[in-house]
Amino acid sequence: xxxxxxxxGYDPLGVVEKWLPVWDQLRVFEPADDNRPRKYVVDMFPYPxxxxxxxxxxxxxxGDAVARFARAQGNDVLHPIGWDSFGLPAENAALSRxxxxxxxxxxxxxVQAESFKRMGMSxxxxxxLHTSDPEYYRWTQWLFLRLYEKxxxxxxxxxxxxxxxxxxxxANEQVIQGRCERCGTEVTKKNLTQWFFKITEYADRLLAxxxxxxxxxxxxxxxxxxxxxxxxxxxxxxxxxVGRDEPVRVFTTRPDTLFGATFFVVAADSALADELCTxxxxxxxxxxxxxxxxxxxxxxxxxxxxKTGVPLGRVAINPVNGEEIPxxxxxxxxxxxxxxxxxxxxxxxxxxxxxxxxYSLPVRIVVETDGADPVETGIATPGEGTIVNSGKYDGMTKxxxxxxxxxxxxxxxxxxxxxxxxxxxxxxxxxxxxxCPIPVVHCPSCGEVAVPDEQLPVxxxxxxxxxxxxxxxxxxxxATDWVHVKCPSCGGEARRDTDTMDTFVDSSWxxxxxxxxxxxxxxxxxxxxKRWLPVDEYIGGVEHAxxxxxxxxxxxxxxxxxxxxTFTEPFTRLTNQGQVIMNGSAMSKSKGNLVNLQEELxxxxxxxxxxxxxxxxxxxxxxxxxxxxxxxxVKWLARVWRLCQDIATAGxxxxxxxxxxxxxxxxxxxxxxxxxxxxxxxxxxxxARLMELTSLLRKAVDGxxxxxxxxxxxxxxxxxxxxxxxxxxxxxxxEDAWSLLGRDASVVFAGWPAYDERLLVEETVxxxxxxxxxxxxRLTVPPDIxxxxxxxxxxxxxxxxxxxxxxxxxxxxxxxPKLVNVVPD
Numbered sequence: 124x125x126x127x128x129x130x131x132g133y134d135p136l137g138v139v140e141k142w143l144p145v146w147d148q149l150r151v152f153e154p155a156d157d158n159r160p161r162k163y164v165v166d167m168f169p170y171p172x173x174x175x176x177x178x179x180x181x182x183x184x185x186g187d188a189v190a191r192f193a194r195a196q197g198n199d200v201l202h203p204i205g206w207d208s209f210g211l212p213a214e215n216a217a218l219s220r221x222x223x224x225x226x227x228x229x230x231x232x233x234v235q236a237e238s239f240k241r242m243g244m245s246x247x248x249x250x251x252l253h254t255s256d257p258e259y260y261r262w263t264q265w266l267f268l269r270l271y272e273k274x275x276x277x278x279x280x281x282x283x284x285x286x287x288x289x290x291x292x293x294a295n296e297q298v299i300q301g302r303c304e305r306c307g308t309e310v311t312k313k314n315l316t317q318w319f320f321k322i323t324e325y326a327d328r329l330l331a332x333x334x335x336x337x338x339x340x341x342x343x344x345x346x347x348x349x350x351x352x353x354x355x356x357x358x359x360x361x362x363x364x365v366g367r368d369e370p371v372r373v374f375t376t377r378p379d380t381l382f383g384a385t386f387f388v389v390a391a392d393s394a395l396a397d398e399l400c401t402x403x404x405x406x407x408x409x410x411x412x413x414x415x416x417x418x419x420x421x422x423x424x425x426x427x428x429x430k431t432g433v434p435l436g437r438v439a440i441n442p443v444n445g446e447e448i449p450x451x452x453x454x455x456x457x458x459x460x461x462x463x464x465x466x467x468x469x470x471x472x473x474x475x476x477x478x479x480x481x482y483s484l485p486v487r488i489v490v491e492t493d494g495a496d497p498v499e500t501g502i503a504t505p506g507e508g509t510i511v512n513s514g515k516y517d518g519m520t521k522x523x524x525x526x527x528x529x530x531x532x533x534x535x536x537x538x539x540x541x542x543x544x545x546x547x548x549x550x551x552x553x554x555x556x557x558x559c560p561i562p563v564v565h566c567p568s569c570g571e572v573a574v575p576d577e578q579l580p581v582x583x584x585x586x587x588x589x590x591x592x593x594x595x596x597x598x599x600x601x602a603t604d605w606v607h608v609k610c611p612s613c614g615g616e617a618r619r620d621t622d623t624m625d626t627f628v629d630s631s632w633x634x635x636x637x638x639x640x641x642x643x644x645x646x647x648x649x650x651x652x653k654r655w656l657p658v659d660e661y662i663g664g665v666e667h668a669x670x671x672x673x674x675x676x677x678x679x680x681x682x683x684x685x686x687x688x689t690f691t692e693p694f695t696r697l698t699n700q701g702q703v704i705m706n707g708s709a710m711s712k713s714k715g716n717l718v719n720l721q722e723e724l725x726x727x728x729x730x731x732x733x734x735x736x737x738x739x740x741x742x743x744x745x746x747x748x749x750x751x752x753x754x755x756x757v758k759w760l761a762r763v764w765r766l767c768q769d770i771a772t773a774g775x776x777x778x779x780x781x782x783x784x785x786x787x788x789x790x791x792x793x794x795x796x797x798x799x800x801x802x803x804x805x806x807x808x809x810x811a812r813l814m815e816l817t818s819l820l821r822k823a824v825d826g827x828x829x830x831x832x833x834x835x836x837x838x839x840x841x842x843x844x845x846x847x848x849x850x851x852x853x854x855x856x857x858e859d860a861w862s863l864l865g866r867d868a869s870v871v872f873a874g875w876p877a878y879d880e881r882l883l884v885e886e887t888v889x890x891x892x893x894x895x896x897x898x899x900x901r902l903t904v905p906p907d908i909x910x911x912x913x914x915x916x917x918x919x920x921x922x923x924x925x926x927x928x929x930x931x932x933x934x935x936x937x938x939x940p941k942l943v944n945v946v947p948d
Contacts (some may be wrong), residue, residue, distance in 0.1 A: 133761040135728025138855040139241060145858075151871040152245040153605060154199045156654075161201070163192040163655045165634050165694075167663025167671070168205045168382065172212055172230035175238045177703040177748065178664075179768065184733040184852075185700050185742045185806070186662040187244050191851040192801050194245070195875035201249035201655055203637035204239065206232050209260075209495045210626045211291065213227060214557040214598075215305065218590045224557040228255060238721070242729045243854045245871075250637045254629035255557070261580035262636065262646035263629055264562040266678075266717055268573050271563075275321045278571070281550065282392060284419065287312035290598075291554045292317070298419040312392060312416035318561060318622060320549040322677045326352055329546075331675055332692060340697040341743070344668040351669045353545025358529040360466060360538040362387060362439040364450065371395065371439070374461040374543050377471065377505075378532065379524035382513040383489035384466040385479070387439040387450045388432065393458035399450060401436030408433050408452060410440040415454045423454045430478040431454050441466075443528070451476060461543055473503040489513050490521060527565060549674065551625040556583065556590055556598035558623025566610035566617040575611050579621065589800070597621045602811035630671055631678040634658050653689065661694035664702075665743075665839050672697075698804060701745035703736075706915070710748075717746050727753035730760055737806040737852055742779040759857045763817055763849060766824065767860040770842045773829035779863055782837030784882075786828065787821050791882040796877065797848055816845050839864070844876035851875075892917045893944040894926035910937045918941035 166186035190202035208228050217224040252259055270276040284293040288308040298310050330352055333345050357376035389396045392415055400408045411433045432453030439450050455474050456465055469479035469486045486498050491511045494504035510519045532538030560581045562574040578586035588602035597652040638651035679693040704732030705716035723732050731753040739746040793816045800808040820841045850857035850870045861870035885906050892900040900922030914937050931948040
């Protein structure tokens, strides 16, 4: 029976309409909470900025394959869904459309939810949450107060990136070439009293606990987190400033280079620079400061950027040799890193050398290395070497000099050994409306007063506010009726805090809420948390490597210390997906290369789009949509469907063990390989094996296998195995094919097919025989053949004799049972 002879046809859109209501009725994706092993699979939840796009299709196809495979392997699976629904984009969209952010946000959520369903995502919809629901952010506020009680949430004045148009604080990552990434307005610096989480208190644990994540988190993510935390070991050094009573303390990782310090640099935007500036240097300093405030920290730290600065009219005294060195304000030192001041050693630090060359400052070599003279080359020599020009320390190695000089500084009272971090405390205040209100009241008599738990949530006002008020107010400040409130402590007049929280706070704990999403008595139920957490599989983009993932790890550790959790890492395994691009670049309307997901789904059906995404390469690789096409996936899925139709038409339901042994062996080898590849998340290889299985079975059917009992049994076994495995990647097609095969229950309940180890043993294998790396012959040999016997048989072949043509043999490389390579003289 040929493919062309079948009746009926595969409808990639019709199967969606047919099976969605069946899944809903059977509630196939809700965990049973029985005694089976449990798997908790979480996709990084989406932001509701519109309908789903191609990136969503890729990421959630990967996550759904992970969840469906875990379910097929017999696990009780929780695969939840929610929305990261607070944030500035909704506020800006509402402002431009003259509408409430709620209306824009929830309309988009409904659109995305419907698209997820039509894509066949196996979510437990009972878990659905939105971070902008008061029922959710009540518990965000509750967690904030627990951190506040432990001293992990605090307020202080700090310089921030400020967008005058959006009237809000921007993270460094949101400032591109000095401008707001959203509106393009030139960003300024502004001193504001802000809320912070004391994540630095967990710096060492965040670093140390990464050891348990090696091999189960992508290495680049761990590297980025280690670099972001930036632990540095060195010494504090105290420099006296002439005319100032208190010394200025700096941190250095290289106290061995102290004798090479030829100038002293203070962050231009620090309070210290303003204090140290003399009257004669004031005008130049003020002008320079305005210039610095228009640049971001990322731009200031860029290696290739020219170094700039101005002298402050002061000198510092080097504590190890008493030398007076000039004090400068510069942009390449940050006010909140270390102490905001550095000793500059231009011979052995490239940024210091660039600055010294720009302003003709002296360069003194104090570590003799293999590198060329930095004065001549313009390249600093930071490496290992011998200490020179450093008094009694001359001749020491760097490793010996660092602790020796640090100890002498401590003995002299002018320094001490120290450890510092690049990591800064988490600034969480945002001057926005559409975010979680901070549950604190400011009272003239009592100061900061936490809102009592029983008064949570502090809900956003639904009226009486302006999204962009005049005079630099935050939106919540304009809601005067909402702002003015009685102090929970003394009952006097007080004011609510008018900042909202960074949306990363909402996403730092949502995975804890899913198993308890309908619980109104607790943020997360202890029993449900014990049953499901920590997350077994977490899937999302590498762009969240630092902030979201680091903040979630901090939250988990802090809650563990409070006795609220029993684990210290939130995500056991992490999978990053690549990007979906078009013609070599990211998709965007401005480039005209945007591919509309809804159009692709309408044209090819969701299964074909999912298969195309997963077949394009490993999850972490980018997918160029110009290089792939769902057309091939549609054709393959139609072949599978017709194959199952043919099997069903022929009937046959005998014991698989009675099936044709050779065909069964081929089926079971492909099942085994598909299983291993899916466990390794190499879904592209798995799909390739399913395509091979499709061809194997089709060849058998076209060769008359269904006409014989043994052939029919083997073909049906293979068809059912193919359909079960296909359900992980193309669930609608698999469900329909399963029905064609006469199965009543959903294929979701069928499980992943097992393979018989006895059928995997090959009776013979093909050994390639090479001479000087070129194939000269092939041998059919037993799979367990020994190296000596294989060498003898290979050397006896005609192909080797012809290729050697009388030459001697230098060596014979044997890789039994599949390769022999003869290397001639």
